[in-house]
Amino acid sequence: MIRELRHQKIIEVVTQKQGITVQELTSLLKVSAMTIHRDLRLLEEKGILQRVRGGVVIGRPDETKEEICGYCGKALPARTRVMLFGGSGQAVPACCVHCGMGLLRHERELSAGLTVDFLYETVIDLERGYYLYEPQIKVCCVPSVLAFADRGDAERMQMGFGGKLLNYEELKNCFIGK
Amino acid sequence: MIRELRHQKIIEVVTQKQGITVQELTSLLKVSAMTIHRDLRLLEEKGILQRVRGGVVIGRPDETKEEICGYCGKALPARTRVMLFGGSGQAVPACCVHCGMGLLRHERELSAGLTVDFLYETVIDLERGYYLYEPQIKVCCVPSVLAFADRGDAERMQMGFGGKLLNYEELKNCFIGK
DNA sequence: TGGAATTTGTTAAAATATGTTATAATTTTA
DNA sequence: TAAAATTATAACATATTTTAACAAATTCCA
Numbered sequence: 001m002i003r004e005l006r007h008q009k010i011i012e013v014v015t016q017k018q019g020i021t022v023q024e025l026t027s028l029l030k031v032s033a034m035t036i037h038r039d040l041r042l043l044e045e046k047g048i049l050q051r052v053r054g055g056v057v058i059g060r061p062d063e064t065k066e067e068i069c070g071y072c073g074k075a076l077p078a079r080t081r082v083m084l085f086g087g088s089g090q091a092v093p094a095c096c097v098h099c100g101m102g103l104l105r106h107e108r109e110l111s112a113g114l115t116v117d118f119l120y121e122t123v124i125d126l127e128r129g130y131y132l133y134e135p136q137i138k139v140c141c142v143p144s145v146l147a148f149a150d151r152g153d154a155e156r157m158q159m160g161f162g163g164k165l166l167n168y169e170e171l172k173n174c175f176i177g178k
Numbered sequence: 179m180i181r182e183l184r185h186q187k188i189i190e191v192v193t194q195k196q197g198i199t200v201q202e203l204t205s206l207l208k209v210s211a212m213t214i215h216r217d218l219r220l221l222e223e224k225g226i227l228q229r230v231r232g233g234v235v236i237g238r239p240d241e242t243k244e245e246i247c248g249y250c251g252k253a254l255p256a257r258t259r260v261m262l263f264g265g266s267g268q269a270v271p272a273c274c275v276h277c278g279m280g281l282l283r284h285e286r287e288l289s290a291g292l293t294v295d296f297l298y299e300t301v302i303d304l305e306r307g308y309y310l311y312e313p314q315i316k317v318c319c320v321p322s323v324l325a326f327a328d329r330g331d332a333e334r335m336q337m338g339f340g341g342k343l344l345n346y347e348e349l350k351n352c353f354i355g356k
Numbered sequence: 357t358g359g360a361a362t363t364t365g366t367t368a369a370a371a372t373a374t375g376t377t378a379t380a381a382t383t384t385t386a
Numbered sequence: 387t388a389a390a391a392t393t394a395t396a397a398c399a400t401a402t403t404t405t406a407a408c409a410a411a412t413t414c415c416a
Contacts, residue, residue, distance in 0.1 A: 002232040003373075005197050022393080032375050037394065053382070053393065078256065079299075119315055121257075136334070137297055156314070156338030181363075200403075210365050215404065231372065231403065 001029070007039060014049055014056050021055035071099035072141060079121055080140045080147070085112040096140035097131060097147055101175035118146040119153055127168045130154040135163030145171070179207070185217060188234075192227055197235035249277035250319060257299055258318045258325070263290040274318035275309060275325055279353035296324040297331055305346045308332040313341030323349070 006029055013028065014020055025036045040056055043049045050059040067076055070084075070092040082100030084092045086107055094100040097115060104110065113126035118139075124147065132146040132154055139146075146163075148154040158165050166174060184207055191206065192198055203214045222229045227236055245254055248262075248270040260278030262270045272278040275293060282288065291304030296317075302325065310324040310332055317324075324341075326332040336343050344352060 002197055002199055002230055002235065004230045004235050008196075033393085034376080034395090035374055038374085077299075120317060137331075139298060153315075157335075158338070160334030160337035160339075211403085212366080212405090213364060216364085 001031075003039070006031070007043060010039060010043065010056075011048060014058055019052075019055060019057035024055070067093050069093060069095035069099050071095075071102040074140075077140060079116055079118055082113065082115045082126070084110060085114075086110065097145035097171070098141040098143060098175075100126070101145075101171065104172070105176050115147045117149045117153075118157075119148065122149055124149040129168060131166045131168070131171045132157055132161070132163040133166050133171065133174060135161040137161055179209075181217070184209070185221060188214075188217060188221065189226060192234050192236055197230075197233060199233035202233070245271055247271060247273035247277050249273075249280040252277075252318075255318060257294055257296060260291065260293045260304070262288060263292075264288065275323035275349070276319040276321060276353075278304070279323075279349065282350070283354050293325045295327045295331075296335075297326065300327055302327040307346060309344045309346070309349045310335055310339070310341040311344050311349065311352055313339040315339055 009029065010025060013025075022033055022036050022040070026033050029036070040049065040051050043056075044051045044059070048059055049056045068074060069076060071094050074095045076093055076095050080096035082094040082097055084094065084100060084103055084107065086092065086109060092103060092107070094103055100113065100115065104113075114123050115126055115129060116122070117124055117129075128149070130148045130151045130153075132148070134143050135146055135157065137146065138144045144163075146154075146157065148157070151165075154165050157163075164174075187207060188203060191203075200211055200214050200218070204211050207214070218227070218229050218234055221227050221234075227234045246252060247254060249272050252273045254271055254273050258274035260272040260275055262272065262278060262281055264270065270281060272281055278291065278293065282291075292301050293304055293307060294300070295302055295307075306327070308326045308329045308331075310326070312321050313324055313335065315324065316322045322341075324332075324335065326335070329343075332343050335341075342352075
């Protein structure tokens with residue numbers, strides 16, 4: 001059997017079964033354990049699978065860095081994440097605007113900050129965003145804040161879900177005080 | 179046998195079997211391994227197939243099958259994706275409810291269907307969801323449909339963004355007709 | 357037909373893949 | 387915690403595949 005086909009087979013069965021042992025693979029593919037080990041190493045290097053002792057599991061490629069919120073320690077949801085760039089260029093991520101603001105309380109010197117539009121997931125400059133403070137949705141931390149690139153979108157969300165519509169300055173005052 | 183015919187035959191069998199060894203080709207085509215090697219090199223140079231040690235495979239070898247929408251071919255956004263499970267258990271993904279409904283038009287026999295709440299990204303049963311048809315947000319395909327687990331959430335979105343609020347049956351009628 | 361160009365086959369060697377064994381690392385267990 | 391069991395790695399031997407070089411066969415064209 002061609003190695004590439006064997007690899008395909010491995011990927012297939014691992015995806016299907018969420019994981020499999022080296023032993024099972026040797027009997028399934030009729031090759032030695034060493035060959036399986038080598039295969040798995042190659043596939044892991046490509047980021048396709050994750051090797052664990054005894055076998056493999058499906059590799060979650062976006063979990064490779066395992067970035068966590070610098071404030072609360074949670075994972076970073078794609079829709080609400082915030083990225084703060086400190087004065088010396090270092091980047092600190094936060095899971096949502098709430099935690100981003102929490103970080104800001106300590107790290108005053110900010111060269112830039114980004115977040116993500118709740119509706120479209122486009123990246124927006126923190127300073128240019130519009131925010132819904134304490135709407136009737138809690139997708140991440142509380143007090144909840146949703147970010148929007150467009151004021152109209154923020155207003156439309158407000159119609160349904162309430163909350164206070166703020167710009168960046170107002171948001172900062174809300175969290176940090178004057 | 180003319181070389182061109184042999185090439186056609188190779189392409190045919192490789193496409194059919196997803197890949198084949200040089201050995202198999204030699205016995206199939208009654209030529210020496212060297213000739214097969216030369217053939218394969220030519221075919222690879224034309225970009226028709228991919229040579230790997232031991233034989234050939236179609237396309238790019240053991241690349242993860244990037245999941246794409248079964249209807250429009252786009253990538254699958256986490257927030258809007260749909261998964262349809264056919265009668266025999268096979269899963270077909272779609273990028274959004276729009277495309278999911280499009281698929282449904284052909285594959286009538288459905289054992290289950292899942293999608294994702296637009297606000298919370300929780301997985302919901304297609305049949306139990308509430309849908310906003312043609313709201314003033316276009317996050318994926320048009321006509322746009324947003325899915326919600328909770329009717330109240332759907333109503334609140336409707337306040338701001340308009341659109342028609344539908345349950346699953348009504349949604350189906352909307353796309354497929356009676 | 358003769359001879360050049362092309363294709364194919366043969367052989368040896370280089371490159372690569374696989375299997376085997378011993379050893380190291382890790383987990384399980386008593 | 388130490389011993390036993392399991393799993394991973396390294397190093398080497400073996401097997402397989404690919405390539406290069408050349409010889410033989412075939413095709414093409416004047």
